[in-house]
Amino acid sequence: MKVTRKTIAETAKVSVSTVGMILSGQGERYHADTRQRVLQIAADLGYQPSINARALRFQRSLLLGVLINAVNTHFAAEFLHGVQDAIAATDYSPLVFFAKSPEGFEQCMDRCLNRHVDGLLINCVAGATEINLEGVIHKLADHAVPAVEVFGHFLPAVPKVNVDNRQTAELCTRHLIAQGHRRIALLTHGRYENQSLHFDAWEQAQGYRDALQAAGLPPIIIACDLNYARVHEPSFVEADFTRAGFEGLAGLLALPQLPTAVLCYADLMAFGLNRACRLKGLEVPADISLFGKGGTALSAIVNPPLTTTRPPAFEIGRTAAANLLLAIRGQAPADACIAETLLERQSTAAPNIHGLPAK
């Protein structure tokens, strides 16, 4: 049933090493006859090399470990599509693990390591101090396995592929400025100044400020109390974000003048803010423009459809896998940072400067 090189050797009446040499393409030095015969028989028998034997022999597996922890599960599929795209032309296959707990994460990593994966694509949990980063870093070094970190900045000396939150925010802010907005607020995470833990919020604020500064406009930052880090029930996280957005309006109304546009830290916050606005009789976008972040499926169907940006999960997966292949080949890949994709919809418009109907 199972056809190995031995089978071929016996059928062709040559030795296994001859078969091996010929099949691996180094068969120039053999008789054309022999070569022909061996190749023919291999094809006829439908020979498939045993990747396991190869893996044992070479101490490499043609396997890529993919450790996914806190990536928004909505993007996991897209991310993996990108990974597949990058390895489509190679013999590599992805060994995928979703880790939910810190211990789970290490177990998944161990599994990858004793599978002798040739490289590791790592997404550490965002904002989790619970994970034993020291251990992870140590293991990586110990096993000398090439790795690329995605959606995070937790592993020093590991090449990274990330969302460029700074550039994204700059893009959004410039977009609003170009529309004519002059009072643009940022509704963000309460701990956005904690660069290491909430790097995404921090980066967003940077980009926001940069764009405003370039236009000679003052930043207006409203920080919301978000305590999702303490809670593990996903629906609560979402409820918390919308609540924060809803309550954000109070902060905006307390300002000397209401901003004409608000860039949010997350779509869900924009949803909450949108509802609060409606209850206060503020029209979106006529009275106030709302800019989300995340590109959630829902953003397309709320009322009005939310202008937002979507993480380029496919691109990130593809770039990360491509860079990992480079690293496996011994070339140190550069870090990559990819801006989100802008999805312009109906929650943003030119400001109604004169109190007249917009447009």
Added chain:
Amino acid sequence: MKVTRKTIAETAKVSVSTVGMILSGQGERYHADTRQRVLQIAADLGYQPSINARALRFQRSLLLGVLINAVNTHFAAEFLHGVQDAIAATDYSPLVFFAKSPEGFEQCMDRCLNRHVDGLLINCVAGATEINLEGVIHKLADHAVPAVEVFGHFLPAVPKVNVDNRQTAELCTRHLIAQGHRRIALLTHGRYENQSLHFDAWEQAQGYRDALQAAGLPPIIIACDLNYARVHEPSFVEADFTRAGFEGLAGLLALPQLPTAVLCYADLMAFGLNRACRLKGLEVPADISLFGKGGTALSAIVNPPLTTTRPPAFEIGRTAAANLLLAIRGQAPADACIAETLLERQSTAAPNIHGLPAK
């Protein structure tokens, strides 16, 4: 650096076979001393068995192929968690592929087969006639690889693990009946009678009818025109569902009497219907109870929070993987069908029978 049984044997001054016997738990016949020493050293050195060597020895790859096509990506992570849970105590690892196109699906399958996966977990695309099922079935038979199909009924003679849509609908309907509802409508897919293509809608209708019949109540089915099968832009799918739900109210209003409760084919349809109700001045749940399906994250935070059911993706993943392991061991696993989990929230309540404010 790398610690094998040889390393342990040398350190413990015994033979590799002794180490092997002891580590595999069959070390009763050895000196307690020896056993202790070997186990201690193995632990100290952090010995991890080489799965590749084992795989070669046993002629199995210890790899499980997972082909995911149309599973709601929201559930993919949960599903894979379940798979991991089932194989946690084994040496198996999941080779995961997300296929977006029919050709992509076959390529992924080929990759699994080339890798000699010991088993295949397959999710074929729902409602896709485009996929070459014949080819898939043929390949499975050809390679004699055990398989389990999940979230679908497309592969004859392959054991299945599915959501029990019939039982779920029966559960929901009975729940509404128990609350006192007598006019309960089903807002569903226009082609719900196409059992093979839209089996989920078909099954739901069955359960709905069964529960009503048992209570001596008449079914009221409103079928919506859904054309998502023709469209590949995900946000459109969602827009289409909400639109269908929104328009569904017209069908309900055209009835001799408005139902007091509506079971929907999907959360998104319930969202659309909810909005339509509000616009018509109908209060949920005071005037009409709404029951979703899907347990989307959003369902928890809409207003009012939607009573719905959530696919037991974790359970399905776990059961499917467990059954696949059975199949690999040569035991034919039974089909499994698991009802969704009921999430009771605020969109359902006892009917306001007398036109008085509910409750």
Added chain:
DNA sequence: GTGAAAGCGCTAACAA
């Protein structure tokens, strides 16, 4: 009680 040996399939240095 313990160890030697063979072999899973593949590879490569070395003999012939």
Added chain:
DNA sequence: TTGTTAGCGCTTTCAC
């Protein structure tokens, strides 16, 4: 031009 051999790490039978 082709074959022999040793070995990757693990398992298991059989001999001591």
